[in-house]
Amino acid sequence: MRDFITKREKDLASQGRNTTITHIMLSSESKQIINARLDYVNNSTFPYDFIVNEEDAGQGTGNPRQYHGAADRVMISSLISLQMQLSTESIVLNDCSNFHKLMLEQLRYECGYQNYFETYRQNVNPKYRMKCW
Numbered sequence: 001m002r003d004f005i006t007k008r009e010k011d012l013a014s015q016g017r018n019t020t021i022t023h024i025m026l027s028s029e030s031k032q033i034i035n036a037r038l039d040y041v042n043n044s045t046f047p048y049d050f051i052v053n054e055e056d057a058g059q060g061t062g063n064p065r066q067y068h069g070a071a072d073r074v075m076i077s078s079l080i081s082l083q084m085q086l087s088t089e090s091i092v093l094n095d096c097s098n099f100h101k102l103m104l105e106q107l108r109y110e111c112g113y114q115n116y117f118e119t120y121r122q123n124v125n126p127k128y129r130m131k132c133w
Contacts, residue, residue, distance in 0.1 A: 086112030096132035
């Protein structure tokens with residue numbers, strides 16, 4: 001994440017725009033990922049605050065057959081997450097996720113605020129490039 005933020009701040013500076021990134025919007029269907037953000041407090045070594053949907057359904061899977069009575073909560077949570085992510089200045093997408101593929105198509109057709117987006121496969125650091133199985 002730090003590599004992305006550093007690169008993005010340089011890009012913004014070259015455009016004469018505000019270069020300070022202060023917030024990270026975190027979204028995941030995994031409660032474990034959402035809760036892990038609490039291990040990173042805003043301080044001199046990690047100067048960012050997280051924005052999350054505290055009411056996220058956290059269904060743990062992208063497979064609707066496994067929602068077992070939670071489909072309405074998952075749908076509402078998904079729409080809130082989609083709106084939050086499409087309202088950010090820049091976004092990094094997991095191109096192995098069908099949900100993120102949907103967002104990528106929305107962005108390609110200019111549905112959303114994003115000024116910049118990239119996928120993990122495009123990451124400049126090969127160690128962070130995802131491989132879909």
